[in-house]
Amino acid sequence: MTPAFSAEKPTPTLLKRFKATVAYDGTDFEGWQSQTNKNTIQDILERRLAFILEKPTRIYGSGRTDSGVHARGQVFHFEGEWNHPPLYLQRAFASNVPDTIQVLSVEVVDSSFDARKSATGKRYIYYITEGCASPFDLRFCHSLGHVKLDVERMQAGALHLIGKHDFTAFSGTRPRHQDPNPIKELRKLTITRNGPKVEILTEGSGYMYKMVRSLAGALIDVGKGKLPPDELKAILESKVRTALVPTAPAKGLFLDHVFYD
């Protein structure tokens, strides 16, 4: 109880590394990645974290998501001094953050953990609705109007894309987004129908910029009959992005899960 006694038991304020999982409805945000004066998810979470930890704190995502893209399980890491249980840190994120962004979990991890570099893969799901999406999911799927999709054709086309390939023909073309390694492995690419709803699910080692939306755009054109399934093989092998591959709208895309060993 004396000052001398207190000095013998200093509060253990060690820097810890945290892994956090976050879900968001991307509709109202300008993507994940921090930008000057922009309403991005990273910026919002960093502003909140600075308040919680009483210190400017950078967070590191598993990767960016584009403006309008959603996430069920985006992962980020950060370092900070926090001596309460991580659960309290997760709960602290719930205040003064739009309720369309929800930090689902926070845990202490080894200091070697890196949300991007430690990831072994990612699962994305792209949601499509024939006809009009209902008022209850129109923020979360791409509505095709009167068009019908031939899912078997799409599945036939997908077979050309599964595996390890140079995906340049299915990536964005802006120089600042050039990926030094265009070779990615798609472990899974499935198309499933449930009534008027069609889902494209992909799991892969990594993705180039706009790759999932480009794969979805091309597969939708195959499903509409605009592209023959085999054409996807020719496009892939061309290693050139052309107007043959449209980029499907952001609203249909979810970053579903990031895999770690």
Add this chain to the structure above:
Amino acid sequence: MTPAFSAEKPTPTLLKRFKATVAYDGTDFEGWQSQTNKNTIQDILERRLAFILEKPTRIYGSGRTDSGVHARGQVFHFEGEWNHPPLYLQRAFASNVPDTIQVLSVEVVDSSFDARKSATGKRYIYYITEGCASPFDLRFCHSLGHVKLDVERMQAGALHLIGKHDFTAFSGTRPRHQDPNPIKELRKLTITRNGPKVEILTEGSGYMYKMVRSLAGALIDVGKGKLPPDELKAILESKVRTALVPTAPAKGLFLDHVFYD
């Protein structure tokens, strides 16, 4: 081809009666019922219909829904001169109406059909989430935070409410909403759990003002342990609305279906 010939075959512009089904996300509207200078679903649909039919046209709903309440299958009728297939009328509703309001079907019905008077019952579903609703359904359910619900208690309480009763104790109290017939028949009242999500489903002959949200509010308090299940019987029999019965938030409520013979 002569004027005389045309006069012998006048365009058959007979007044027809139409039944329409509409789904809406009620979040951004001030309820169903038309109000002066208000953003209600009825007003929006009537404005659009006046344009389509080139004539001011009143629509008649199966009943009102409160501000913030959603519908998967609200029904309304109206009369108009329309010589194209009803499908085109349904499609015409898709323009210049917010996409959170969607007319799902329009059909020609007998002139005796009345959306309210011909209804034999309605199904409502109230959605609750323990913890936080995900960013993808937070507009469509009532989030309880850290509270857990005892669904078996709620089911025991519901047994007292099923059947034909005077539901004054579970209705709104504003004099202008007084129902001349407080005797309603609840044919079904079920509570089901799916993980952290709890649904209260009710089918009944009719409902008083705010009755479903009052039933939900009382059942939630039973599930929380704040009210004993048997207390619902005493409240029902009192025929007096008191603060013992809270009104659950509008956002969790869906008018799911209107029944007709």
